[in-house]
Amino acid sequence: MDIKSIEQYIKALFPNQELIKLPEGGMSYAYEINGKIIRIPKTQYAEHGYEMENAILDYLHQNISCTKLPYIQIVRDPFFYTIHDKISGIYWDEQTYLSKDEKTRDALAEDCAVFFAQLHSSNLAQIKTELLDLHPIQKNMEAYLGEYFSHSEMQAIVDFTNPLFDLGDKVLVHRDFYSDNFLLTDSYRLNGVLDFGNSGVYNYMFDFKALASWEDGMRDFFTRIAARYSRITGRIIDTQTIHRIDIHNYISFLVYFVKNKNIKDEKIGAVNHLWEHANHIKEKMKRYVWLTRNKG
Numbered sequence: 001m002d003i004k005s006i007e008q009y010i011k012a013l014f015p016n017q018e019l020i021k022l023p024e025g026g027m028s029y030a031y032e033i034n035g036k037i038i039r040i041p042k043t044q045y046a047e048h049g050y051e052m053e054n055a056i057l058d059y060l061h062q063n064i065s066c067t068k069l070p071y072i073q074i075v076r077d078p079f080f081y082t083i084h085d086k087i088s089g090i091y092w093d094e095q096t097y098l099s100k101d102e103k104t105r106d107a108l109a110e111d112c113a114v115f116f117a118q119l120h121s122s123n124l125a126q127i128k129t130e131l132l133d134l135h136p137i138q139k140n141m142e143a144y145l146g147e148y149f150s151h152s153e154m155q156a157i158v159d160f161t162n163p164l165f166d167l168g169d170k171v172l173v174h175r176d177f178y179s180d181n182f183l184l185t186d187s188y189r190l191n192g193v194l195d196f197g198n199s200g201v202y203n204y205m206f207d208f209k210a211l212a213s214w215e216d217g218m219r220d221f222f223t224r225i226a227a228r229y230s231r232i233t234g235r236i237i238d239t240q241t242i243h244r245i246d247i248h249n250y251i252s253f254l255v256y257f258v259k260n261k262n263i264k265d266e267k268i269g270a271v272n273h274l275w276e277h278a279n280h281i282k283e284k285m286k287r288y289v290w291l292t293r294n295k296g
């Protein structure tokens with residue numbers, strides 16, 4: 001079905017209700033109607049992500065007590081989509097965060113640290129881990145990125161990312177904890193976490209890649225979370241590893257859109273600028289080398 005037919009079908013499910021089109025991402029179309037959120041995947045990869053998300057949430061609903069999570073229903077006929085009740089809340093934004101006092105920032109960071117600690121203590125044996133692709137980007141990476149990087153650059157990328165998968169202490173990670181994937185109360189406490197479609201079994205530091213952000217607010221926020229997470233769990237957050245993970249995230253993003261060049265993403269607008277994205281990766285790698293050489 002084309003997207004217009006899909007919209008008509010959704011409207012017929014909820015007659016006399018307004019259909020609100022939400023910002024379009026690279027993975028899916030999304031709508032809000034009658035207090036429900038409906039997502040339609042654009043690719044088989046995104047569909048797989050929703051299957052994985054559903055399996056993860058089945059487990060997490062019994063094991064995450066610190067915040068709300070969506071109860072997702074998958075529908076496969078007449079087309080594949082997910083539907084869940086909307087979780088109320090406001091989104092994090094840098095300007096508002098930086099306007100908050102220390103006590104408010106610390107309280108929110110504590111909430112998030114507790115969430116990560118609970119998530120990372122998940123019993124993987126109780127989750128349908130056959131759905132979790134442990135190294136989805138590592139496979140055939142050169143076949144997709146050879147157009148954008150020289151042979152020596154490609155080898156540097158492989159050498160750069162491979163050690164990440166040799167890290168021990170692998171846990172279930174969210175891997176996409178950015179401002180549009182968690183919700184806050186009016187008093188600025190964590191109220192809900194969304195979108196587990198990028199989750200997987202990786203080293204726990206994969207949930208802290210926002211520490212490499214160039215935005216002052218996001219970096220401050222995650223610095224506070226990391227300190228509290230380390231206190232709760234005893235795990236160490238290594239900044240150099242975080243920068244590697246951040247670059248790996250950009251590489252995986254590029255691979256996805258090279259594989260799906262026909263897809264548009266309204267939120268990031270990068271799909272038609274793959275060369276710019278590749279150059280951004282090169283700049284990030286140069287920055288990483290500079291940081292390691294000038295450490296301390």
